[in-house]
Amino acid sequence: MDYDPMAMDTEAEGPSVKISDASAHHVNFELSSVDLAFANTIRRVIMAEVPTMAIDLVEVEANTSVLADEFISHRLGLIPLNSKNVDDVAYSRDCDQCDNYCEQCSVTLTLHARCTGDEIMKVYARDLVVDSQRPNNWVGNPVITDPDGLGTVIAKLRKGQELRLKCIAKKGIAKEHAKWAPVSAVGFEYDPHNKLKHIDLWFEKDAAEEWPPSKYASWEDPPQEGEAFDYDAVPEKFYFEVESVGNLDPDAIIQQGIKVVQEKLAAVIKDLTDGGSGGAAADFDGPRSPDMNMNGGAAASGWDQGYTTPFGTAAAGGSSGWGQTGAATPYGATPYGQNGSNGWN
Amino acid sequence: MAPTATANESPAPVDADFSMNDAADFDQPIERDENDPANRGWLQGAHSIKTLPGSSETAASFQFVKEDHTLGNALRYIIMKNPDVEFCGYSIPHPSEELMNIRIQTYEGTALDALEKGLSDLIALCDEVSAKYVGAREAFQSQVAAV
Known part of the structure; x- marks a missing residue:
């Protein structure tokens, strides 16, 4: 070697x-x-x-703008947020500090904008107020690169229209949603x-x-x-x-x-080291092509359950996922005749 | 002839409709076995590696859950560089299953050894490229500063 x-x-x-x-x-x-x-x-x-931060949850308190809540939510999700040292942030789904979200696994941004003047008002990314309770000092700040320091436009408001909402930014990867792309x-x-x-x-x-x-x-x-x-x-x-x-x-x-x-x-x-599954052909239980039972052995026993669908219809139990346990359904027997009381005998 | 029969035998009368509420269990949540790797989304961590049926000590196929070309191709390459390895190939058996299979056949040593060596070699290669990148970055900055 x-x-x-x-x-x-x-x-x-x-x-x-x-x-x-x-x-x-x-x-x-x-x-x-x-x-x-x-x-x-x-x-x-x-x-x-590569993990980054992006707004993932929006709680809309008031939205009297012309844009629908989900439309604005989508735009908010796409605003790039500073993700420096994002390792300090936990993934919300495996955060052990909370059930939903907390300061360890999210950053809260609030937006409160109301147009009082006669002219159309633009709401920008800089209007998002970042909560100070966050994993580090960078994470969650909207990325603002234009010379005026405005950031992206979120919405336009006419006189009297108001936008009041709370955004929860979480860590994620672009495989889940492109808004997390770095x-x-x-x-x-x-x-x-x-x-x-x-x-x-x-x-x-x-x-x-x-x-x-x-x-x-x-x-x-x-x-x-x-x-x-x-x-x-x-x-x-x-x-x-x-x-x-x-x-x-x-x-x-x-x-x-x-x-x-x-x-x-x-x-x-x-x-490989602590899973101990290496070499154990017998514990393989996924769906296989019929010709895959090459050298037989222990693997052969793994074959007889037939094909299992991902929806958990237990072939073993004899009851289909739609819950007709032996009883007559309005449709007669299932086409696959699993109930033992199908129409033909 | 009186229908003696179970509902299954006689065609259901036209008016024997049933309300949605009686259509038992339609609203019952469909249970998914989360321990089945095929049902685990890639979001919920935990890899699991299995050998496929028909594997022997020196010629084995390993199945990776939730891995794709990102790992498969690089791993295939680095394992193939090992002179003890006769053959290494990978495949993604179906595009809608998050599974990746690696086949390893060795001249000497077990296939599992070759896989483990491949994994640590690839980590070392990553370290090397990472270090080289940091060096290149410093070189570039000093070059810019010099101009």
């Missing part, structure tokens, strides 16, 4: 990162000497599994000259003329005239572009993303 799992076959140094451009809201970097699979894992995890865009490209022929470019006369070169084309050697196709070549340099929504620093997004991957792996290791 003498090998370095991080080294690509061609290079001995292991992965490397080079940052080409960065600002408060984006970072472009080159990740090299890793596999396409790993680069894609980083991208996927940043896109869907990035507006994350992606990578590789092989700008298409030497690997992973892309089949459509063209009218000449692909090279009709397709503008990528901005990373100058970073790699163009293919030589008459160069033979390298069948052993694999993508090695990945040009990432990460564009933050503003709730987390781009650096924090990447670090958090890597951390999420590690936590997934750690959870699997933990399950």
Whole structure:
């Protein structure tokens, strides 16, 4: 077992990162000497599994605006909230301090706006008042980046109209709802000259003329005239572009993303070491294809319960999920004849 | 001929309609077995890994609940790098089930060893990339400051 799992076959140094451009809201970097699979894992995890804060619950006390409660609630959910050190916040669903929500697992924002003047009034994200009872000093602040410090517009009010509501912001991930996404865009490209022929470019006369070169084309050697196709070549340099929504620093997004991957792996290791399920084919009880009973053995016994639906209709009990325990239904027997008293005998 | 019969045999008379309230158990909550991995949403933590039927010491298929290409492909790659591993592949058997299967066949050592080694190698790779990113970030900042 003498090998370095991080080294690509061609290079001995292991992965490397080079940052080409960065600002408060984006970072472009080159990740090299890793596999396409790993680069894609980083991208996927940043896109869907980095936790942030977003408004998840809205209690509307008064809404005399022209917009419906749920319409405003949806808009509130989409307002980016600062999520710095979001690790301090617990997930509401597994918070042990409360049944519903509390200061450990949520941030409360209140909004009270009423138009008294003759002109149409705009309600902005800055009008949300953040409760001081919160896990840390950043979490839950609306992200405001415009020069006037207003934030996004939530609604417009006419004279006499009022908006009074309480918002509960919770921690979550974009896999559940896109409002928790830390990035507006994350992606990578590789092989700008298409030497690997992973892309089949459509063209009218000449692909090279009709397709503008990528901005990373100058970073790699163009293919030589008459160069033979390298069948052993694999993508090695990945040009990432990460564009933050503003709730987390781009650096924090990447670090958090890597951390999420590690936590997934750690959870699997933990399950393998103390779950003790490894190697026990007999405890497998999910639905299987009929031809999967390969080597028989203990697994064979797991097969006879038939298919169980996810809705808990117990095939064993003989009673269907609709609760006709043997009694006659207006529809006669079930088409599947489980009641023992069907119409045909 | 008088119908002797259970309601099942005779066709129900047209007026034998029943009110919604009598349609017993329609409003009864459908019970779901939360211990069945297929019924657990990805929100409710807890992984569980199983070996699929037909697995042996050196050639095993592992089923991961609530994992997808994010973990599957990277893990497949890193396990395949292990010279003791003859074959490693992954699949997602059905797009609407949150299941991911990894197949490992080894020349030497057990498939479980190879899986565990793959997991810790991938954690180490993450550490490495994370450290490299921090280094690159510092290099970039000093470069910007120098200009």
